[in-house]
Amino acid sequence: MTTLFELAKVLRSKNSGPFEITLDVLFNSKENYFRVKDAGIITKSLIADLYHISEQQIHHLVFFDQALGFKITFARETSSGTVGDRDVYGAQQHAPLMNIIIK
Amino acid sequence: MSKHIRILSPCGMLGYGFPETSFLNGLKEEIHGIVVDAGSTDAGPHKLGAGVPIVSRRAAKKDLEILLKNGVPKKIPIIIGSAGGAGAKPHVEWTLEIIKEILNENNLKANTAVIWADFTTEEILQANKANKINPLSSNIPELTTSQIEDSFNIVAQMGHEPIVEALEQGADVIVCGRAYDPSPFAAVGAFHQKDLGLSYHLGKILECGALCAEPGTTKDSILGTIHEDYFTVESLNPKRKCTTISLAAHTFYEKEHPYILHGPGFTLDLSECEFNETLPGVISVKNSKYIKNDQHRIKLEAAKLVAYRTFVIAGIRDPILLGSIEDIEDIVIQQVQDYYKEIPQEDYQINFYNYGKNGVLGNKETTAFHGHEIGVMFEVIAKTQELATSICATVRSTFLHYGYENRKSTAGNLAFPFAPSDVEFGPVYEFSIYHLMEITENPFRIEFLEEVLQ
Numbered sequence: 296m297t298t299l300f301e302l303a304k305v306l307r308s309k310n311s312g313p314f315e316i317t318l319d320v321l322f323n324s325k326e327n328y329f330r331v332k333d334a335g336i337i338t339k340s341l342i343a344d345l346y347h348i349s350e351q352q353i354h355h356l357v358f359f360d361q362a363l364g365f366k367i368t369f370a371r372e373t374s375s376g377t378v379g380d381r382d383v384y385g386a387q388q389h390a391p392l393m394n395i396i397i398k
Numbered sequence: 399m400s401k402h403i404r405i406l407s408p409c410g411m412l413g414y415g416f417p418e419t420s421f422l423n424g425l426k427e428e429i430h431g432i433v434v435d436a437g438s439t440d441a442g443p444h445k446l447g448a449g450v451p452i453v454s455r456r457a458a459k460k461d462l463e464i465l466l467k468n469g470v471p472k473k474i475p476i477i478i479g480s481a482g483g484a485g486a487k488p489h490v491e492w493t494l495e496i497i498k499e500i501l502n503e504n505n506l507k508a509n510t511a512v513i514w515a516d517f518t519t520e521e522i523l524q525a526n527k528a529n530k531i532n533p534l535s536s537n538i539p540e541l542t543t544s545q546i547e548d549s550f551n552i553v554a555q556m557g558h559e560p561i562v563e564a565l566e567q568g569a570d571v572i573v574c575g576r577a578y579d580p581s582p583f584a585a586v587g588a589f590h591q592k593d594l595g596l597s598y599h600l601g602k603i604l605e606c607g608a609l610c611a612e613p614g615t616t617k618d619s620i621l622g623t624i625h626e627d628y629f630t631v632e633s634l635n636p637k638r639k640c641t642t643i644s645l646a647a648h649t650f651y652e653k654e655h656p657y658i659l660h661g662p663g664f665t666l667d668l669s670e671c672e673f674n675e676t677l678p679g680v681i682s683v684k685n686s687k688y689i690k691n692d693q694h695r696i697k698l699e700a701a702k703l704v705a706y707r708t709f710v711i712a713g714i715r716d717p718i719l720l721g722s723i724e725d726i727e728d729i730v731i732q733q734v735q736d737y738y739k740e741i742p743q744e745d746y747q748i749n750f751y752n753y754g755k756n757g758v759l760g761n762k763e764t765t766a767f768h769g770h771e772i773g774v775m776f777e778v779i780a781k782t783q784e785l786a787t788s789i790c791a792t793v794r795s796t797f798l799h800y801g802y803e804n805r806k807s808t809a810g811n812l813a814f815p816f817a818p819s820d821v822e823f824g825p826v827y828e829f830s831i832y833h834l835m836e837i838t839e840n841p842f843r844i845e846f847l848e849e850v851l852q
Contacts, residue, residue: 305647309651309652310439310440310652311652311653311654312439312534312535312654312832313439313442313443313829313832314534314535314537314538314829314832315535315537315654317652317653317654319647319650319651321643321647321650323643346762347762352537354535354536354654355654355655357655357656357657359646359649359650359656359657361646361671361672361673362643362646362647362649362650362656363643363646363647364646364647364650364656365656366650366655366656368654368655370535370536370537371537374443374828374829374832375439375440375442375443375829376441376442376443376444376827376828376829377442377443377704377826377827377828377829378704378705378707378747378749378779378826378828379749380442381751381757381758381759381760382758383440383441383442384440384441387758388758388759390758390759391759391762391764
């Protein structure tokens with residue numbers, strides 16, 4: 296059993312503008328990258344479950360082979376820095392991804 | 399046309415600082431532009447709404463001094479993107495004031511151009527009426543008249559076009575209001591007739607300073623060179639190195655999509671990009687495609703004041719209290735509402751953040767709590783500062799003395815690290831406009847400051 300955290304080199308979150316959170320997962324070997332990509336378990340449905348959001352709130356889930364990484368962007372429920380926001384930079388929203396199990 | 403265009407990016411944000419040696423390493427070669435981004439929406443809507451900068455005046459001056467003292471005598475154009483943090487009039491004026499001071503103190507003369515990015519309420523109301531404004535993404539509401547009227551400091555992100563115009567008119571220093579982050583970099587390429595796809599992709603990489611190198615940081619300098627059909631990026635500090643992966647990965651950064659980037663009037667398609675290491679630590683990039691959009695749209699930004707806040711930070715160590723913290727917080731809210739019966743409940747909001755338990759993810763936290771203490775931050779958001787402060791004082795005293803079940807610690811429930819415990823935060827803002835506006839001609843006004851030297 297291997298977690299996404301163990302395989303990834305970078306696993307981070309950030310705002311992509313004040314209305315979206317973007318999650319970046321990057322690898323330092325083709326082997327690890329394609330192992331995750333080809334496992335096919337990184338899906339909108341999995342992300343929606345992990346983040347308690349609907350699949351419609353996920354704007355993008357894209358793999359980019361040249362960068363050995365994938366990106367997930369979803370709508371923020373509260374825009375950055377206003378009443379009710381807990382993470383102005385969106386920089387600590389990545390943790391739920393860490394324990395995804397990759398075969 | 400055939401010459402190589404070198405752009406020096408001193409750091410990822412003006413005022414973040416950088417090793418002067420890295421910057422001077424860059425100046426050993428012929429440089430065609432020193433470009434620094436000074437803006438960001440990362441820190442939230444407050445800077446734009448309140449018209450205040452992100453960095454201190456001291457830090458901004460420290461960085462600008464190095465740029466101006468080295469760049470101006472060598473006649474290298476210096477371009478500052480999104481001046482003052484948010485690029486609205488008060489931010490631009492703040493930056494100009496500092497530049498003026500440095501030029502005077504160092505007996506330097508520079509032909510300084512300002513490109514304003516501000517829009518009047520009236521202009522936006524008219525454009526909205528003419529159906530020229532649309533939300534940037536599906537979770538942003540349509541603009542209403544009242545939303546526009548309530549907004550402060552309406553700006554739009556400029557592309558490279560007005561900056562190129564300022565360069566053509568002989569500007570030595572260009573202070574841009576709000577700009578699409580890569581635009582001031584791309585403008586140097588465009589001014590020298592380089593490919594726009596390469597110029598913008600390079601700008602996207604350089605705008606964060608050395609964040610694209612390893613180890614990455616926004617607080618160091620980086621060099622980009624545009625050739626005929628590729629560009630290269632290299633670190634100016636021997637402690638860092640660019641790699642094909644670090645560059646490709648940086649293309650990802652802060653954007654919604656890894657290889658389709660939207661800018662003012664165009665789309666950048668990086669899906670076919672190739673990253674190669676030509677010399678050790680020198681990464682070349684090709685096949686960055688600039689696709690001009692049929693309709694030229696610019697991104698509008700504005701903030702409105704939504705409320706006032708007063709907050710308290712305290713620690714909780716008592717295990718019995720920790721065991722039912724959320725229930726107790728609910729009761730505190732209830733008791734405060736009962737006490738202030740005469741104040742409508744919609745006039746204020748009481749929020750708790752239990753750091754150590756679920757402070758970051760809130761009710762989406764799934765990991766079970768097993769700590770022995772938490773930090774509690776509670777805030778009252780209200781229509782006026784007086785109301786927020788009054789209610790917060792009642793929340794604090796109610797929480798401090800609340801007698802929960804099985805309590806033995808009857809002296810008090812909260813460990814305050816500060817006296818006084820209650821902090822008046824001031825106004826809270828919200829991004830009220832984050833929309834795309836159709837334009838047909840350049841709306842960004844260029845102004846030359848005739849005599850900067852007093």
